[in-house]
Every structure is written in structure tokens, then in C-alpha cells.
Amino acid sequence: MTIARSVQETMRLPPLPTIRDILKLYRLQALRQLSQNFLLDQRLTDKIVKAAGNISNSEVCEVGPGPGGITRSILNKGPSKLIVIEKDKRFAPALDLLVESSHQRMQVILGDVMNFDMSKMFSEDKRRDWEDRPPHIHIIGNLPFSVSTPLIIRWLQAMSERQNAWSYGRTRLTLTFQKEVGERMVADIMSEQRCRLSVMCQNWCTVKHKFIIPGKAFVPKPEVDVSVVHFTPRIQPQIPLPFKLIEKVVRNIFGFRQKYSIRGAEKLFPVPVRQKLGTEMYHLAEIDPTTRPFQLTVEEFGRLCHAYCKICDQDPRLHKYNHRAAREEREDFDSLYEEEQALLETVSQTNM
Numbered sequence: 001m002t003i004a005r006s007v008q009e010t011m012r013l014p015p016l017p018t019i020r021d022i023l024k025l026y027r028l029q030a031l032r033q034l035s036q037n038f039l040l041d042q043r044l045t046d047k048i049v050k051a052a053g054n055i056s057n058s059e060v061c062e063v064g065p066g067p068g069g070i071t072r073s074i075l076n077k078g079p080s081k082l083i084v085i086e087k088d089k090r091f092a093p094a095l096d097l098l099v100e101s102s103h104q105r106m107q108v109i110l111g112d113v114m115n116f117d118m119s120k121m122f123s124e125d126k127r128r129d130w131e132d133r134p135p136h137i138h139i140i141g142n143l144p145f146s147v148s149t150p151l152i153i154r155w156l157q158a159m160s161e162r163q164n165a166w167s168y169g170r171t172r173l174t175l176t177f178q179k180e181v182g183e184r185m186v187a188d189i190m191s192e193q194r195c196r197l198s199v200m201c202q203n204w205c206t207v208k209h210k211f212i213i214p215g216k217a218f219v220p221k222p223e224v225d226v227s228v229v230h231f232t233p234r235i236q237p238q239i240p241l242p243f244k245l246i247e248k249v250v251r252n253i254f255g256f257r258q259k260y261s262i263r264g265a266e267k268l269f270p271v272p273v274r275q276k277l278g279t280e281m282y283h284l285a286e287i288d289p290t291t292r293p294f295q296l297t298v299e300e301f302g303r304l305c306h307a308y309c310k311i312c313d314q315d316p317r318l319h320k321y322n323h324r325a326a327r328e329e330r331e332d333f334d335s336l337y338e339e340e341q342a343l344l345e346t347v348s349q350t351n352m
């Protein structure tokens, strides 16, 4: 037996009441309004933790531990430290029981992970350069879907800015999502599921769809099945531009999924110059305007983002243009383009 393995063996949890017993003991009912569903089957919680890779001697943050099913599987794998972040205070006694059994390795934070800053949460000696191999830090969690999807968008932005847990380097994530959402995250071009989320996730991460957990494995049973997805941040994003800019271009282009992609891209510009600048953007990017959004690779989205930047740099007011807010701003903005509009009208009259 290797030394590492024997350390891991001594780190295993002592016999404990089952999660089902814990739920009974502390009268923990899943709250529907918080979309709580618990995993009671240890083979499944072990499988989620296995999907994270080798976590022994690593520092782990579990988000949304609830009564602690996945938490136990994590502790049994011998991490040097486990910090759990749970919003619902009712789970504190069940989690404290694990703290006592964990050889001082576990800490509970009662709070909302959405606004939690992890930039000082792990040990300093775990920090790695971004270009180096990922640090021995992992984030694992089975959160409600209403939290996990907005959270991953927020974390992609943090990753792009190397903030939060990504100030330690390329921290990996293993998270659950509604099955359809997990499939979208890994969807390739031409696939039915290809969408904004596919491009955003794949731009900053290598994304792996690990496996599906049937809804019936949870208590209470949700309506849908669940995907376990693993993310490793890329050393270089495929599109090396600011998060907000990429998000804006990708969101607009996917605004009309079944139409020519230029239709969504035109919405990036105010009405009077929409067609002209949309055409210019596709010309600069050397993309066929009749391509549909789901046919565009991340690299092609990159060319479109660069072309959009170039056009905005000629008139920086364009950077701020947002067609959704345009109803209120239209008068203001359109007046900026009055001259151009007049010019366009003159040109079209001359051509008639």
C-alpha cells in the first residue's frame, strides 16, 4: 500500500447514520420553493466525486451540500481541506456532524454562493500560474438548476478575469445541471442543442459531459434528468476578448436561432445603420451572412467579435448600444445618426 493511499484510508469517515436517517433525525423536509432534491445513493455521490478527478490532498469547495451526501463522498476521498457553502441554515446540525467526524478537515460557511468571493478561501501554497497545470483545488456541487445556470455564467466571467476561485489558477469545476442544459454546454456546431451557452462555455473551458443521473434517483424526484458536467478552464480562451463584449455578440447572434445569423448581428447596431454595419461586420470577418447561428464555430464567433470591435472603435458610441434598451434610448441614439441616415436616404433616392 502506498503512503498516499494509507493516509487516505485513515481519513475515511467513521460509521455514521445514513443520509435518510439524518433527514428523519433533524426533520429535514426538502423545500420545493428552494428546489431542493437530495441524493441518497452513495454510489451516485461517489460517482459525482470521481468525475472531479483525483481530489486527494486537494482543497475542495462544495456548493449546496444540503444534508451532506456528496460531502461524505468527498471526505472519503481524502482532500486536505473541504469548505462547504450552504444557504439553508436548517442543514447546519447535519453538516456539523460531518465536521466533527472529519479530522478538522471540513469547514461550513452558511451563505449564498452566488455572491461568495473565494479569492482568499484556499491556502496560499495552492496558487498556480494560469499557464501552469490546474491547482489542487476543486469546486463540486449539486445546486438547484435555477442557481447553477446563472452561476456558471457568473463564474465564466470570473474565470475570464482570473478572479474569485480563478485567482488561484485554472480551478476545475464539477457541477450538475438539468440534462438539456448540460447537453447544450457541450453541443457542437450543427447540433440541435447548440446555443449561446455552448459558445460561452466552450470559449473559456474544456467542457466534458460526464454522465446522466435519472431524476428518479433524487428525493423528492424532479421532473427532469440531471447531467454531471466537468469544466477545466483553458489556458487561452478561443476568443481572447472581454467577457461582456463576447456575451453581447453571441447573445445577439443567437437572438434568431433559425434565421441567417446576420439578422441577429444587425441588432448590435442602431436602426439607421443596422444593415450597413451588419454587412460590414460579416465582410470584415469573412463569414457568409446566410450562415445560421448554430453553424458558426467558436473561431468564427471570434472573427465576428473582432470585426464588431473594429467597427465600434471607429465610433466608440456603438460599444454602448443595446437594442433591448433602445426603445428608451432610440431618440437619443438615432439623433447621433441623423446625418448618416440622411446620407443613406440621398444615396437610395439617387439609385432609384
Ligand SMILES: C[S@@+](CC[C@H](N)C(=O)[O-])C[C@H]1O[C@@H](n2cnc3c(N)ncnc32)[C@H](O)[C@@H]1O
Pocket (backbone or CB within 6 Å): 034, 035, 036, 037, 038, 039, 040, 063, 064, 065, 066, 067, 068, 069, 070, 085, 086, 087, 088, 091, 111, 112, 113, 114, 141, 142, 143, 144, 147
Ligand atoms: C438540489 S439540493 C442538493 C443537496 C445535496 N447537494 C445533494 O445532492 O443531496 C441543493 C442544495 O443547494 C442549496 N442552495 C440553494 N441555493 C444556494 C445558494 N445560492 N448558495 C448556497 N447553497 C444553495 C440548497 O439549500 C440545497 O441544500
